[in-house]
Amino acid sequence: MMDALFITLQVILAVIAVYQFVFSLFGMYRKKKKAHFPATKSFAVLVAAHNEEQVVGALMENLKNLDYPKELYDVFVICDNCTDGTADIVREHGIQACVRTNTNLRGKGYAIEWMLKELWDMPRQYDAVVMFDADNLAAPNFLSEMNDDLSGGARVIQGYIDTKNPEDSWITAAYGISYWYINRLWQLSRHNVNMANFLGGTGMCFETKMLKEIGWGATSLVEDLEFTMRSVQKGIYPKFNYDAKVFDEKPLTFKASSRQRLRWMQGHFTVARRYFFPLLWQSIKERNLVKFDLALYSVNVYIVLLTFLMTAIMGIDAAVFNGPNIANIYGYLPLGLSFVAVGASILTFMAAMALEKVTFKKVYAYLILFPIYLISWYPITFYAFFTQNNKQWSHTEHTRVVRLEEVVQSKQV
Known part of the structure; x- marks a missing residue:
């Protein structure tokens, strides 16, 4: 037996x-030709932040300088259960700090769900919602690429998640290697054969109409994977945009990495x-x-x-x-x-x-x-x-302040 x-x-x-x-x-090849459209789509750019005063300023500078008409996008930072100066730094940059306090429903999924309800009640409505994490940096063409995909009929889009600090330690290098593999030989390969891609937690874009139709409803420890499954169930297949890059900070130590990956795996079992x-x-x-x-x-x-x-x-x-x-x-x-x-x-x-x-x-x-x-x-x-029944969300501390020009320069060396 x-x-x-x-x-x-x-x-x-x-x-x-x-x-x-x-x-x-x-994923061994890339389709070079793609359709480009005039910049017409409006975006609500949401940034999820929990005690991110060390890094959020760099992202605020970055988002204010995207190569996209300024009147077509607004940035909203979800200051979720923050006990530091995150909200103050956001306001100093002239950007809306949306303060949420709920110690019972903690975690990024709940914060996004709350923010979307706030967004739907605002006077201005947007064509799409883009989501970043507070430690990220976005490529200047990010919104232009999302505009092209939305104009071409996509409803859920995942950008290319790169690493902004791959040389900081052996563990950040390992993350970098893994993400280059995922982007090229998992995400791009499925994109090339018109399969559904999976969401990666940041650098995501959602058509507003679709979000209102099906709701967010992703509040597990891996809200990105949960929403991927929900959308595919309903016949909405996430697309991958290789040219829309977002640079993510990776944990510096094996201990911090293990805690982060444990949370991912606990949530993955749930999904x-x-x-x-x-x-x-x-x-x-x-x-x-x-x-x-x-x-x-x-x-x-x-x-x-x-x-x-x-x-x-x-x-x-x-x-x-x-x-x-x-x-x-x-x-x-x-x-x-x-x-x-x-x-x-x-x-x-x-x-x-x-x-x-x-x-x-x-x-x-x-x-x-x-x-x-x-x-x-x-x-x-x-x-x-x-330990998969442990639903306690754990925060990964971010401390690496890097500007986009530094990332670009380091990639060219």
Whole structure:
């Protein structure tokens, strides 16, 4: 019985790995031609902030200087349960500070839901809503790119999430490598074949009419993934804009990174439980590959967990019980095939860096530590499984003050 279970799971995991690898190949190229439209769409730019006095000023300067008609966008900063000078700094820049105090419903999802209700009651209504985090920096063309996509019929759009501090430490370098891979070989690959993309928590754009129709309703620890699933259920597929870049600050230490990723995995388990089977059933009933792909993405956290548990069990079997005593289909395959599989996995990250023309010298030096970052996902996911009912939102402190010109200059060195 145990052997049959192990073989079945190994086959399933192998098929999923091949499926994802094949999809990544579609990210090897970029479609150069795209339609451009006159700047006509108006935007409410929302910035989620909780005690961000150290970094919010740089973003305020950045947003005031976007290459888009100033009369077509307004910035609103959600000062959510702040106990520092975030609101004062925002006001000093001549931007609206929308103060929210609710210690019971804490977290970005609740803050966004509150702000949208405030927004709908304002005299001015906007064509779309854009969302950033307080530690971000946006490329000057960000709103122009969103205008093009909205004018072309898109209703939910995810920009390219880059890293503003990839050379600060080995852990920020690891984040950078991961995000270059995600943008190029996950997001762009699906965009190229007209699949749905997933939202990444910042650099997001939503058509106002669509938001009013379906509501926000995403208040889990991973509100971005939750809204992705909700919109795809309703046949609204998020699109990816490779040219609309937003630069995000990554945690400097392994401890801070682990706390952040634990929160992500806890929320991911919640979303998987809520959306996997409904989306899977819809995909089968409608013969819809897009919904199947997102259903598979929603359950990715369980794939990581299963991989970790099966590896641990086989390791214990070998070390303690002089195994193998458990069926292992990989043991019947040529040894060379295992090296090919591992090599292909590593190659995808290297290929993403090459395709993205990464020039950061320190990042290449930190590559030797990148496997530690990858392996650390396994114990984090394992712990998240047993603490997934913890809904307490944890704040990631941001301290890295960087201007956009510094980011651009560092990428050109």
